[in-house]
Amino acid sequence: MTRIATLPPRTVDEIITRAGRSDFDRWAEQVTRSGHCSRPVRLRGRVEHRSASGRRVSYSTDGEPDRVLLIRCGNRRAAVCPSCSYEYAGDMWQLLYAGAAGGRKGVPESIRLHPLVFATLTAPGFGPVHTTRTGLGQCRPIRSTPRLCPHGRTTRCTATHSGDDPRLGQPICPDCYDYPAHIAFNWHAPELWRRFTIAVRRILAHQTGLTAVEFGRCCRVSFVKVAEFQRRGVVHFHSLIRLDGPGDDYQPPQISIDATALADAIRQAAAHVRLTVEMPDGSDLVLRFGEQLDTQTVNGGPTGELTPEHAARYIAKYATKSAEHFGLGERRITLEALPLLGVTDHVNRLVHTAWQLGEHPVYLGIRRWIHMIGFRGHFASKSRRYSTTLGAIRGERRAYRQQQAAEHARELLDEDTTLVIAHWEFTGLGYLTTGDTALALSAAARAREQRQAARDAA
Ligand SMILES: [Zn+2]
Ligand SMILES: [Zn+2]
Ligand SMILES: [Zn+2]
Structure with a gap:
């Protein structure tokens, strides 16, 4: 929570000015109704009702604080926005949980009995990086051979990196690191995933002694996945993969495969799927997933390794992260802007490599994605019948809010009305002063604490 004592004097003045205004309550209400968004869109405009008795303005922002909504x-x-991202993660959780546990959002409870596996697919190595994962407490202990790389640098790192060490994910030797292959992986990762899902189907068909067509008639592979950036700047995928029957009504697969067999098929598919891509120097590069692969069966009963609640929460958490912790921000950038961002040498090299690859036809368009280190896929995506859609969940919430808004402004519920015309004009993004922002953010923190307490108690 923002403590007033730690704020600059000017911000404190702005807070006092805002709080002293006669329309403060209405302003605070707007902040609440925007969900305590940290940089709301400011709109100016009016809503007109046209009815048989003529035209009249039923709402105008002229009466609002600062004349904006x-x-x-x-x-x-x-x-970017803790509040909106919290809401997004909540929506994602609803979507994921509905598909894992059922009993909501149009998915029957019997879905719990379908084979379901939580799988994390990683990228392979493109060169040694500083890590906490090699065990023995040390990053790259003495056992590494040879002791010097071709560039004369040591291949060892005996440090024990803490979780916030900026060296984590940085190459031991940047000149040994395969930057083009790294970027190629990010760029082609969506296609590699697509091939992986096809491979899962093929392997399951083979295991059950069916042809691909026969398999498709009795079983469908549904999934939802979220892309996450590892520290070294490469994407990996967290996913829930489920087997269903062929129809659209979430029937069980008409074939006997349990979650353990599904997990086996996922591991085999992830290990075997390959994608050969052309590199600018004319060579072929074979892309594959990394050997670090995690699968856990999910079940509401005693046999699952993970509960649906845990699996849904785990994936939803990743849905609100992005490449911005590499210092690249969320917007498209140009190479000229890169030095101003103060990124690490590693990220700098990644971005430049992506830019250079953009000269080659296979990487056409990659320059628009350098802020995502070459990843152009969706951060969250799902097969058609995994569960409901984010759009449907948002629609439900929007309808609820509109109803609340309508109740609030009874004049908008004019029975006479035949036509409503709205005129809106965008006037800016974010709050007008840092004082307003501080007020909104502290209210947001309080609201989140209350919601979290309610969720935990539920
Ligand atoms: Zn927001
Ligand atoms: Zn290290
Ligand atoms: Zn080297």
């Missing part, structure tokens, strides 16, 4: 920004990234 605040609308939530809707950004999914926690670093």
